[in-house]
Amino acid sequence: xxxxxxxxxxxxxxxxxxxxxxxxxxxxxxxxxxxxxxxxxxxxxxxxxxxxxxxxxxxxxxxxxxxxxxxxxxxxxxxxxxxxxxxxxxxxxxxxxxxxxxxxxxxxxxxxxxxxxxxxxxxxxxxx
Numbered sequence: 001x002x003x004x005x006x007x008x009x010x011x012x013x014x015x016x017x018x019x020x021x022x023x024x025x026x027x028x029x030x031x032x033x034x035x036x037x038x039x040x041x042x043x044x045x046x047x048x049x050x051x052x053x054x055x056x057x058x059x060x061x062x063x064x065x066x067x068x069x070x071x072x073x074x075x076x077x078x079x080x081x082x083x084x085x086x087x088x089x090x091x092x093x094x095x096x097x098x099x100x101x102x103x104x105x106x107x108x109x110x111x112x113x114x115x116x117x118x119x120x121x122x123x124x125x126x127x128x
Contacts, residue, residue: 002067003029011058011077019044019062023073026066032123039102040121044073050095051075051117061114070104074118076111 007022009015020041027037048060058079065072099106105120 002065005064005066007062007064009060009062011052011055011060016045016048019048019060022062022064023071026064027071027121027123030066030069030071030123032071032121036121036124040071040073043099043102043119043121044075046095046098047073047075047117047119050092050099051077051115053092055079069123070120072118072120074111074116076114076116078114 003026005022005026007018009018023040023044024037027040032040044062048062052058052060055077058077061076061078063074096106099119103119103121106118108115108117110116
């Protein structure tokens with residue numbers, strides 16, 4: 001069974017809480033443990049920041065997919081004025097290190113002519 005949730009928010013740091021809460025809610029429904037949920041919340045914020053960079057206008061588009069013990073989150077930016085994609089110079093080393101340390105997969109691709117960064121986190125195996 002899979003769930004797809006889409007969230008669109010303006011580029012405003014105080015609204016990133018919505019991105020984190022959505023990730024936490026889906027991870028909870030997928031029976032992720034507390035540590036995995038907290039990791040996912042942190043990595044979703046870092047994913048958004050890595051895509052947005054220093055951009056102050058525009059819209060963040062997030063797509064969350066929950067399936068078979070994993071959550072995949074795609075993040076893209078629509079800038080005001082019509083240019084889409086990643087802000088220049090946002091490949092922040094610290095964000096990328098955090099993302100790569102906390103997820104199982106990370107990548108970038110093009111979706112509807114827009115650059116998208118994505119992560120996938122699998123639920124940790126619970127010890128019996």
